[in-house]
Amino acid sequence: MSICEQYYPEEPTKPTVKTESIPGPESQKQLKELGEVFDTRPAYFLADYEKSLGNYITDVDGNTYLDLYAQISSIALGYNNPALIKAAQSPEMISALVDRPALGNFPSKDLDKILKQILKSAPKGQDHVWSGLSGADANELAFKAAFIYYRAKQRGYDADFSEKENLSVMDNDAPGAPHLAVLSFKRAFHGRLFASGSTTCSKPIHKLDFPAFHWPHAEYPSYQYPLDENSDANRKEDDRCLAIVEELIKTWSIPVAALIIEPIQSEGGDNHASKYFLQKLRDITLKYNVVYIIDEVQTGVGATGKLWCHEYADIQPPVDLVTFSKKFQSAGYFFHDPKFIPNKPYRQFNTWCGEPARMIIAGAIGQEISDKKLTEQCSRVGDYLFKKLEGLQKKYPENFQNLRGKGRGTFIAWDLPTGEKRDLLLKKLKLNGCNVGGCAVHAVRLRPSLTFEEKHADIFIEALAKSVNELWLYISEAVSRSLFWPLYMCILL
Numbered sequence: 001m002s003i004c005e006q007y008y009p010e011e012p013t014k015p016t017v018k019t020e021s022i023p024g025p026e027s028q029k030q031l032k033e034l035g036e037v038f039d040t041r042p043a044y045f046l047a048d049y050e051k052s053l054g055n056y057i058t059d060v061d062g063n064t065y066l067d068l069y070a071q072i073s074s075i076a077l078g079y080n081n082p083a084l085i086k087a088a089q090s091p092e093m094i095s096a097l098v099d100r101p102a103l104g105n106f107p108s109k110d111l112d113k114i115l116k117q118i119l120k121s122a123p124k125g126q127d128h129v130w131s132g133l134s135g136a137d138a139n140e141l142a143f144k145a146a147f148i149y150y151r152a153k154q155r156g157y158d159a160d161f162s163e164k165e166n167l168s169v170m171d172n173d174a175p176g177a178p179h180l181a182v183l184s185f186k187r188a189f190h191g192r193l194f195a196s197g198s199t200t201c202s203k204p205i206h207k208l209d210f211p212a213f214h215w216p217h218a219e220y221p222s223y224q225y226p227l228d229e230n231s232d233a234n235r236k237e238d239d240r241c242l243a244i245v246e247e248l249i250k251t252w253s254i255p256v257a258a259l260i261i262e263p264i265q266s267e268g269g270d271n272h273a274s275k276y277f278l279q280k281l282r283d284i285t286l287k288y289n290v291v292y293i294i295d296e297v298q299t300g301v302g303a304t305g306k307l308w309c310h311e312y313a314d315i316q317p318p319v320d321l322v323t324f325s326k327k328f329q330s331a332g333y334f335f336h337d338p339k340f341i342p343n344k345p346y347r348q349f350n351t352w353c354g355e356p357a358r359m360i361i362a363g364a365i366g367q368e369i370s371d372k373k374l375t376e377q378c379s380r381v382g383d384y385l386f387k388k389l390e391g392l393q394k395k396y397p398e399n400f401q402n403l404r405g406k407g408r409g410t411f412i413a414w415d416l417p418t419g420e421k422r423d424l425l426l427k428k429l430k431l432n433g434c435n436v437g438g439c440a441v442h443a444v445r446l447r448p449s450l451t452f453e454e455k456h457a458d459i460f461i462e463a464l465a466k467s468v469n470e471l472w473l474y475i476s477e478a479v480s481r482s483l484f485w486p487l488y489m490c491i492l493l
Helices: 003-007 025-034 081-090 091-098 111-121 136-154 165-169 193-201 233-251 275-287 356-371 374-395 419-431 454-492
Strands: 056-058 064-067 127-133 181-185 256-261 291-295 321-324 331-335 403-404 414-415 437-439 443-445
Touching: 025 233, 025 374, 091 356, 111 127, 111 356, 111 443, 127 136, 136 193, 136 256, 136 321, 136 331, 165 275, 181 193, 181 233, 181 443, 256 275, 275 291, 356 374, 356 414, 414 454, 419 437, 419 443, 419 454
Parallel strands: 181 256, 256 291, 291 321
Antiparallel strands: 056 064, 127 331, 321 331, 403 414, 414 443, 437 443
């Protein structure tokens, strides 16, 4: 019996689409009502989570889709997972929900147990954790930790603040409010808050209209695919981008205190960084005393076939901070150097210091991944799926450009020629029973849960082949109409 069958004996055997358009009429009706109190413009459809199960999501029109988007990569174990339901019904969960503690001042008696459970899933080399509320919040907290650490090294970890620092910071001025920068990369996405927004460089809409810090953006490598046929060119690309990183650190108008990078840029187009690139960044950060932050908000918790994507690179010595959220359904950062804990209280602090209810779920997710060997399954299924996609690529090369993610579990993507074609393909996929997401301008990205199996891959490939054919027919008919219409008008005239 497969893991999915163990979890979900009543999971649907295939998608079912009842409506001619998506969102269907009932979704449209309820979205209009919801739109009176909530911004529904980004909504694909209105989901019925009570009826969603395993790898399938159901909407209020009764359409059931094979879900390869999984709530923007944030569902690790499928919908209505029995192990997580059990964790949610525990006395610890009830207490965390009803009496949500202000953890900084009044930590709960079971907090040690909860955090140690999360640390079982920590990246190699990391043995401390600080909790937050979301992926963007995790990155903001990591920036704070990096700045405090950076200044503590200059001042002396145990040194007190000067009078000048205490006075100037109240006016948002140096030296109390120092002029420091975080280096990120073009096409990066690290969140939509103020500091995280300053490091985000994926789409204008993510950061328009709010002030930004004057922080540098380096070039993220753009590789040629397949990787094994373009190794020399890709190594040159790595070296080109590394030279830019080093030059920015040396010449930027304010000191670069930290560097943040996604091992795979997700929102920015599923752009992969090589093992060589990630390790060389470590060398550069050590050379210039820059804090190295890996953003594993979307890549973490098993989706790439390892619990943490950057572990493929085996970076030595380990990076300083690793941020997480999404599939962990909690948030925060891991670290190993105790000096990333501020020397005084109330510096890394807020009312709740995270969400203990979500921490309990994170611990349960990590335990299930370990017990069920779900990273191994993800790796196996990803290899199977990638081979199937390579077959479609040979048949439809125009619509499967830059197929990438080989050997990275189900964290797979490819490009279409234009954004319009990509969006049309995603629409047709939904009508054929598969919920799939895009990223950047023209990429399709796959983000199924860790319970996704070969049988689900077969269903998806069949729906994808059908959708690509329908896309070709639609475009062909549109071209025919555009060629015929002027001739038809001439005849009429």
